[in-house]
Amino acid sequence: MRNIRWSMVFYVFLGLVIFVGLAMLMGLVSKKDSQQLCKELKVVVEGKETFIDQQDISKMIDQKFGSVVGKELAGIKVQQIEEAIEMLPYVSNAEVHLDMDGTMQVTVQQREVVLRVINKAGREYYVDRLGKKVPVTLKYVPHVMVANGNISEGYKQPLEMVESKLVQDLVRIAGHVRGDNLWENQIVQIFVNEQRDIELIPRVGREVLVIGSADSLDYKLRRLEVYYKNILPKVGSEAYEKVNVKYGGQIICERRGNWFIDSLQMKMNMKN
Template sequence: MKNIRWGLVFYTFLGIAALAGLIVLMSLINHKDAAQVCKSLKVNVEGKETFIDQHDISKMINNQFGTITGKELKTIKFEEIEQAIEKLPYVSNAEIHTDMDGTVNVNVRQREVVLRVINQDGREFYVDTKGHKIPVTLKYVPHVLVANGKIRESYTKPLEQVETKMVKDLVHIVDHVKGNDLWENQIVQIYVNEQNDIELIPRVGKEVLVVGSADSLDYKLKRLEMYYKNILPKVGTEAYAKVNVKYGGQIICERREGWYMDSLQMKINMKN
């Protein structure tokens, strides 16, 4: 008896008792969960857009799966509900979990759109941050740039991926100017002309800004900044119909009253 380590025996016994108690507690919880009913449904919609709201999600769940309030939790097909919500074109992710009191929480994250496109056939769609096409709805109009004109990108069904280089260029321009105090405020619309050149429509001034494509966009925008800082103050906003920076090393200004072209050959010093 003297060689028995009573402290070790005590702690071993205590550990076994705690494990047994935990097993009993878990079995009681599982038994309770198996018979527990849904007391309430709470929907939380996240994201900067408001294409859909809590009422839309609750209505969709009740229409497709019946009223879940009052049902036993074990009979509710949570995975199928998540999959059904994620099929909505305005939803990027959905997750469902339950509380101990029987509340079913549905967390929904909306897609974020960056551009509204009106193609050459008059079909409209949004483009989200992942390059998916999102349908237009009258319920909500997000504050994003609109691009129209000779845009060949088609639209047949929601969540298609953008295919053409033109629309990818348009999205690249939007992403590029985002957060830039000058261009985010100055550009109010994007237009694709008959020559397939991208034109930026400014908020201040009547001249159209021609960039051609999204290639070398930094370089083109720097030349447009030079136009605004060094040329516009001297000639005024009525002088030119178009300012073209499509071609490297120059700013081409088309006079409003005719087809006379001012070609300002600029030696761009990148250090400045």
């Protein structure tokens, strides 16, 4: 008995008491959590668009899973609710959290569309930043670029990927123009002509800006800037019907009212 270190025994005993106490406490908390009822449903919809709102999400949850308010938190199918919300074509991500106070919070991130396409058959759809097609709704019309004309690609089902290079080019142009101080204010529409060349319709001026495709897009837009800064002020906005930068190293300007064409050969000197 003399060799027993009573201090060590005391600390071991104290540790066991604390461990048992914590285990009992965690058990009580877990039991309380499993019996905790959902008192409130909060929905937060994030993103620039307003395709959907809190009421749409709440209604969908009620229809598919029944009213969650009044249910035990342990019985709420969190993962299935998240998956159901993410199946909505206007939603890019959804997260559901259950709080110990009985609140179920649903956070929804909307898709950001960059282009509205109207094909030659009159079928319309949006395209988001990831190149996925989003259906048009009468509830909300986002302020995005519109592309129409000789576009064949249509719309079959929500969130299918854009297939043709033409529509991929249209999305690329819309994304490039968006956020650019000059072109976002100047370009109001994209048109595909009978030769399947892409044309930009400006806000100021009557001339059509022909770029052909989105290949070498930066280079083509720089040449259009040269036209606006150095040529347009000299000839006026009524001089040309078309300004074509489809071909490298030149700006081809078709005069209005006749077939005379000015071909301005250019050497793009980046230093000047």
